[in-house]
Amino acid sequence: MDIRSATAFLYALKPRGIRFGLEATRHTLERLGHPERTLQVIHVAGSKGKGSTCAFLDAVLRAAGHRVGFFSSPHLQHFRERFRIDGEPVSDSAIERAMPRLLQDGLGLDPAEVERFVQGEDLVRRMHGPGWYTERGAASRWTTLTFFECTTVLALLLFAEAGVRFAVMETGMGGRLDATNVLSPEVCVITPIQLEHTRWLGDTLEKIATEKAGIIKPGVPVISARQAPEAAAVIAATAERQQAPLWMMGRDFFAEGDFQRASFVAGGPRVGPLRLPLVGAHQVENAACAVACVPWLRRTGAIIPDSAVAQGLTQARWPGRFERFGPNGLIILDGAHTPDSAVALARCFREVFGPRRTRLLLGMLADKEAAGIVAPLAPLACEIHLTRPADVRGRDPSTLRSLAGPDARVHVSVPSAMEALATDTASPLLVTGSLTVVGEARAWLLARGVLPTES
Structure with missing residues (x-):
């Protein structure tokens, strides 16, 4: 089964929000001989900063000489970006080798029959069609596992087969009933919690915090970022109930400075001052949570010198999050798609450009809170440009004119917008509103040899 057929089958399963639960994932891992038991897991949940915190952890552990797997979602350009080993996405061939084992040994399916189904249903072609998102679910006649459950198991297979020692695992949604919660971690991390996915997680901060804190296991150390009082109370109560040591930022570990000169103290000597490659005050807090994991990982026997902590923090990369391109770094890609992330x-x-204004290219999905995203970004702009993501859920950009102003220019696609805007390198261009838009813009830049700016 080649990579196109493999991804078509996975994407034809029900999406992750359809069903929460752990038993199906546990059963599949049992059939596979528990590949997850060969890994030392760091499990990360939260509403914002999960990916960046994972990226810092991944970089620190690699700087210490360890082989590391990093599972995250969604991807920007390629499905294989969800599974990183030693800082790089796995190869198509690695996924092609793992899929038959997932299908045959994990799900009890004949890979040849699944391949015939993919071809007969024309899934490879259909997955690129405009109606694909609404058509998903055809492959669920073969298995009760959802897309996210299968990709979680696939990650564990890939990491185990590659001989990874540490697996940095980001939850998909929530925590308590997220597929990743079948794991027995060395450390749990909870990044800042906000109101999100209220349809599935609950409509109050306490309810959402209860789901996120569901990753806390008996006796397993918990690292928590600064939280709203309601969320902090839930995390503390859950940790106490599970007899899990709890480190809270600002009480048990600390950070000082900004991303250009940050220092950290977490159960050992001060690390820093140093410059973080990920930009913003919030990245100092994300890095602090990664640093706070280190003393607990050392207790498992892992050798992680302070010098490796500093080196890893300065080498972390997280594409599509205030990622700067071009020789002067004036093209900025950021996947902000919520009001809070737009404010950040x-x-x-x-912080980076001071009072300088930017050209703003904005595109988003139809279900996002457009007014809350546009409001903090519009004051930055000298020009506003609107476009539609290449996703059936993409919002008609003309509907944003009432928020962006009558002078906002509409572009039919992200590539056409980049063609019009990215050749002017004299003024900043900020591309945001959706990870899909950022992924398209990033692909356009890389195809033309425009590379990320070195920090």
């Missing part, structure tokens, strides 16, 4: 992006832009 506006703050980051001012």
